[in-house]
Amino acid sequence: MAAGWACWIAFINQLLTTLATTNSLRILILGSGGREHAFAWKLAQSKRCAQLFIGPGNAGTSAYGQNVPIDPLDFLAVKKLVLENQIDMVVVGPEEPLVRGIWDYFQAHESLKKIPLIGPSKAGAVLEGSKAWSKQFMLRHKIPTAAYQEFTAETLEAGLAYLKSHALPIVLKADGLAAGKGVVICQSHAEAAAEMREMLDGKFGTASARVVVEEFLTGIEFSVFVLTDGKTYKILPEAKDYKRIGEGDTGPNTGGMGAVSPVPFVDALMWQKVEDRVIRPTVEGLRKEKIPYKGFIFFGFISVGGEPLVIEYNCRMGDPETEVVLPRLKNDLLTLFENCAKGTLGRVKIRTDKRTATTVFLVSGGYPGDYEKGKVITGLDLVKDGIAFNAGTTIKGGQCVTAGGRVIALTSLGKDIPSALRKSNRNANVIQFEGKNFRRDIGKDLMDS
Ligand code: AMP
Ligand code: GLY
Numbered sequence: 062m063a064a065g066w067a068c069w070i071a072f073i074n075q076l077l078t079t080l081a082t083t084n085s086l087r088i089l090i091l092g093s094g095g096r097e098h099a100f101a102w103k104l105a106q107s108k109r110c111a112q113l114f115i116g117p118g119n120a121g122t123s124a125y126g127q128n129v130p131i132d133p134l135d136f137l138a139v140k141k142l143v144l145e146n147q148i149d150m151v152v153v154g155p156e157e158p159l160v161r162g163i164w165d166y167f168q169a170h171e172s173l174k175k176i177p178l179i180g181p182s183k184a185g186a187v188l189e190g191s192k193a194w195s196k197q198f199m200l201r202h203k204i205p206t207a208a209y210q211e212f213t214a215e216t217l218e219a220g221l222a223y224l225k226s227h228a229l230p231i232v233l234k235a236d237g238l239a240a241g242k243g244v245v246i247c248q249s250h251a252e253a254a255a256e257m258r259e260m261l262d263g264k265f266g267t268a269s270a271r272v273v274v275e276e277f278l279t280g281i282e283f284s285v286f287v288l289t290d291g292k293t294y295k296i297l298p299e300a301k302d303y304k305r306i307g308e309g310d311t312g313p314n315t316g317g318m319g320a321v322s323p324v325p326f327v328d329a330l331m332w333q334k335v336e337d338r339v340i341r342p343t344v345e346g347l348r349k350e351k352i353p354y355k356g357f358i359f360f361g362f363i364s365v366g367g368e369p370l371v372i373e374y375n376c377r378m379g380d381p382e383t384e385v386v387l388p389r390l391k392n393d394l395l396t397l398f399e400n401c402a403k404g405t406l407g408r409v410k411i412r413t414d415k416r417t418a419t420t421v422f423l424v425s426g427g428y429p430g431d432y433e434k435g436k437v438i439t440g441l442d443l444v445k446d447g448i449a450f451n452a453g454t455t456i457k458g459g460q461c462v463t464a465g466g467r468v469i470a471l472t473s474l475g476k477d478i479p480s481a482l483r484k485s486n487r488n489a490n491v492i493q494f495e496g497k498n499f500r501r502d503i504g505k506d507l508m509d510s
Contacts, residue, residue: 085111086395087147090126091133091163092154093117095422095452095470096380100152100394101125102448103387107395114146120461121451121469133158136166144172150398153180153356156377160190160238164353177355177402181376185347185354188374192234192243192273195374202346204339206371207276211236214261214270223274224253232275235260237268241316246277278372280365283324284382285335287344288397290406291354294344295397296336298322298389298413300382301507306429308502315429316467319421319485319503321478322385326364326507335362335369343374355401384450384470385418419481420472421489421503425453426496428466436463436494443491446484447473463494478504 086109090100098121104110105125113126116139122128131138134157143151151167153159162183167173180186187194193211198204212220224231231253235243243265247253253274260269286297300322306312327335339360347354359375359382378386387394391412400406425432434453438461441449450472453465471488475481482504489499 085109086149087112087114088150088152088395089114089116089129089139089143089146089148090118090122090152090154091116091139091158093119093122093452094154094380095420095450095467096378096383097154098122098450098452099383099387100154102450103390103394104152107393110395114142114148116142119451119464120454120456121449123456133163134161136163139163140166140170140173143176148176150395150402151176151178152398153178154377154380156186156189156375157238159183159186159356159376162186177398179398179401180356182353184352185356186376188358189376190238191236191271192373193236193271196273198346199371202342204342204346204371205369207232207278209273209275211271211273212257212261213272217258217261220257220261220272220274221254224250224257227253227274228276230277232277233257233260234273234275235265235269236271236273237265239265239268241314243268244314278363278365278370280363280370281326282361282363282372283327284379285340285360285362286378286382286386287340287358287360288401288406289344289347289354289356289358290401290404291344291348292404293407294340294358295406295409295411296340297411298386299324299327300379300385301504302379302382303500303503306424306498306500308500310506313429315424317379317381317422318424318500319419319470320379320381320385321420321481321504321507322382322389322418324507325478331364331367331369335360339369339371355404380452381420381422381450381467381470384420384448384472388418388448388472388474389414389416414474416474416476417478417481418472418474419478419485419504420450420470421482421485421499421501422452422467423469423471423489423492423494423497423499424467425463425465425494426498428498432466433496434462434464436496438462438468438492438494440492441469444471444488447471447488449488449492468494468497478508 115122116131118128361373455464473484
């Protein structure tokens, strides 16, 4: 009798294991920043995540899966990796593979076609890949944004004439991807004219063959993120990032020195405006224009006197925004991605942690200018009450060393900005590497709002 029971139990266990493995996925994350570490951290929490591969990843992502030394822009290498490792889902972190058409590459190959890839088609990624296209899209769909004109080398004289009568300051934007450096805010007409000539003369290569001249907006910035399956969308927690290198928002722009979520001034009325005037028209606009889009849309806003205007679209999540958004997301990220891929996002309800998340980026001395790499990082084991999302880190000779400008994002949760920030800053102090720099004032401008 006992042997009979044992047999049944073994059989049921076997069945459960088989069900669990058939239902679990092998996932490839492309990218190597703090955003990708946050994706890996969150996906690894899913019961149905069988194995993670991160290409190329960083020292932090290797704790959750296997780092694979590949270039996300080398689509053939991605294809080989996906097929050799029986990958079931690909999550694309950065914009460049998307703008270059990795989704379309998957669609064009019979062996890859059925593998869900989280990220838009090339036609959708153009929302980020061409500022001129995104401005035209916003005009077509009556989405509020700054007034603008666009010029090329052929229309340089008209462009220079246009600048002369433009109010100061003047915002010039290279049309294409320019590694975050393509926006220049000019304080004089002479500076704007010189900048326009330089841009059209190839300052950012083909990315500045077309230049958008935009009205300068005065207000406070915030960012909103949605995941869309092309039919519907789910709104994720909003965030504010801190782009300038120096405290008090001074000095040159960086990729982002820290972020906060939620943003206190984004209240119910602001959400309503954002959703009605921008999010819904954007997703509907993409659908009406038959642009395949299963992925993230990042909306960059400036609130001008309480009115949200779009200053940019990105076709991916933000970095360091992801490092504060995902820690506040209670949903299983893998389930969200599966519903996104299947077109069933409408079934999902987003659940959010009400606490505040802050993240503080430790950067290399000299960044965003020249900086040295290979500095030994110590104190990672002393991080408490928070997560150290790695970005520019790698393992060399068994040690964790710096490998980029932005090195580690220290995220903490707290009941409000001061309590979260205290923890992030404490952790920022305990990690050491030569030349370490960070801002201690992340979120301080929001504390009394
Ligand atoms: P982007 O590279 O599009 O993220 O722009 C970089 C930064 O330039 C933004 O975060 C804003 O601070 C600023 N910016 C862009 N467009 C405008 C605008 N129309 N008015 C004022 N500031 C702007
Ligand atoms: N933190 C800004 C971005 O990801 O574009």
